[in-house]
Amino acid sequence: MVVVGIASKIYEAMGIQSWLPNIISNSESMSKSRHDHTMDRGYINTSPAESSIIDENYISWLKEHPSAISSFQQIINTSKGKQIAVFLDYDGTLSPIVCDPNRAFMSEQMRAAVREVSKHFPTAIISGRSREKVYSFVKLNDVYYSGSHGMDTMGPAPKNKSYDHHDNADKYHYKTIDEEGNEFITFQPAKDFIPAIEKMLIELKERTKNIKGVVIEDNRFCLSVHYRHVKDEEYETLEEEVKSVLINYPDRFHMTRGKKVMEIRPSIEWNKGHALEYLLHNLGFDNSRNLLPIYIGDDRTDEDAFKVLRERGDGFPIVVASKPRETMAFHSLHDPSEVLSFLIRLGRWGFDNNADSILA
Numbered sequence: 538m539v540v541v542g543i544a545s546k547i548y549e550a551m552g553i554q555s556w557l558p559n560i561i562s563n564s565e566s567m568s569k570s571r572h573d574h575t576m577d578r579g580y581i582n583t584s585p586a587e588s589s590i591i592d593e594n595y596i597s598w599l600k601e602h603p604s605a606i607s608s609f610q611q612i613i614n615t616s617k618g619k620q621i622a623v624f625l626d627y628d629g630t631l632s633p634i635v636c637d638p639n640r641a642f643m644s645e646q647m648r649a650a651v652r653e654v655s656k657h658f659p660t661a662i663i664s665g666r667s668r669e670k671v672y673s674f675v676k677l678n679d680v681y682y683s684g685s686h687g688m689d690t691m692g693p694a695p696k697n698k699s700y701d702h703h704d705n706a707d708k709y710h711y712k713t714i715d716e717e718g719n720e721f722i723t724f725q726p727a728k729d730f731i732p733a734i735e736k737m738l739i740e741l742k743e744r745t746k747n748i749k750g751v752v753i754e755d756n757r758f759c760l761s762v763h764y765r766h767v768k769d770e771e772y773e774t775l776e777e778e779v780k781s782v783l784i785n786y787p788d789r790f791h792m793t794r795g796k797k798v799m800e801i802r803p804s805i806e807w808n809k810g811h812a813l814e815y816l817l818h819n820l821g822f823d824n825s826r827n828l829l830p831i832y833i834g835d836d837r838t839d840e841d842a843f844k845v846l847r848e849r850g851d852g853f854p855i856v857v858a859s860k861p862r863e864t865m866a867f868h869s870l871h872d873p874s875e876v877l878s879f880l881i882r883l884g885r886w887g888f889d890n891n892a893d894s895i896l897a
């Protein structure tokens with residue numbers, strides 16, 4: 538394939554381990570200004586001529602968003618005297634995009650790499666999935682988890698604030714203590730929306746039951762309507778059904794789009810960027826210049842977190858993308874296999890330099 542051939546050459550020239558073709562995500566474009574669900578299907582066949590145009594664009598895009606692997610030393614140099622903290626998206630970042638959302642498993646190698654990183658640096662996974670679901674895939678205890686696009690975030694308890702289960706002003710927070718006595722705070726700013734979400738889930742299942750291929754995923758504080766297996770001619774019907782459910786909740790919910798998925802989300806001002814700020818705050822680093830946050834993600838929703846890092850003026854937002862796209866990220870990684878290489882290198886550097894997570 539032309540794309541693989543040319544990109545491998547560039548990577549060879551940069552001294553980077555060549556990448557394996559990804560399962561699906563490589564052909565997914567996120568840079569469209571107008572939504573086109575057929576373009577968004579991820580199975581687009583490109584002719585060799587088209588591939589080579591895409592490739593040239595990718596090569597020039599890479600100049601603006603250089604590989605985080607080839608820039609690894611620069612990233613590390615910037616971290617001198619600072620605490621690195623690592624934030625990771627799940628789907629398309631730690632696991633490849635696959636056809637069945639329930640089978641987006643993470644490889645053992647990736648798990649080992651994240652485990653090693655988390656030994657040396659505070660590490661969090663911020664996903665669109667429910668927090669419980671993403672934990673069931675990752676299965677690592679020394680990592681913080683934020684689910685439902687940041688609307689369900691479990692982080693360290695900040696030292697200077699106490700939380701009381703019975704304090705109504707703080708009904709969105711609750712405290713848990715693990716077996717080792719560590720305190721965690723879970724923040725669920727969309728808690729009031731749960732009854733409506735549960736009702737919507739029933740309505741959506743009922744309205745879409747005759748559309749073959751639809752998968753509705755309950756992400757607790759948001760819902761995902763997957764249409765990867767829906768026939769093109771049925772897509773509009775599905776979209777109409779989703780909209781007709783939404784119309785009953787004016788101003789309370791809205792729809793966003795991801796990779797072959799429509800997502801219903803509470804209309805509150807809270808996203809992955811806010812979850813990132815929340816975690817940084819609880820770690821004691823909100824305005825700190827002593828921190829170097831690294832955020833790696835492939836989704837549109839990760840752009841909110843990239844923006845936070847840009848606005849802070851520190852840290853490294855890294856986009857996972859195999860095609861040029863508009864992004865607030867500075868650096869890029871081609872696919873999850875490159876994410877793996879980057880994390881292995883970071884973990885090794887943490888080990889060699891005795892970098893200990895402040896949580897250890």
Ligand SMILES: O=P(O)(O)OC[C@H]1O[C@H](O[C@H]2O[C@H](CO)[C@@H](O)[C@H](O)[C@H]2O)[C@H](O)[C@@H](O)[C@@H]1O
Pocket residue numbers: 626627628629633634635636637638639641663664665666754756761763765795796797798800836838
């Ligand atoms: O924030 P993320 O961790 O990236 O989650 C975003 C959505 O990811 C999942 O859907 C996507 O990945 C599936 C598995 O590879 C794929 O089948 C689907 O087409 C993609 O849209 C997840 O299922 C959603 O709930 C998340 O919101």
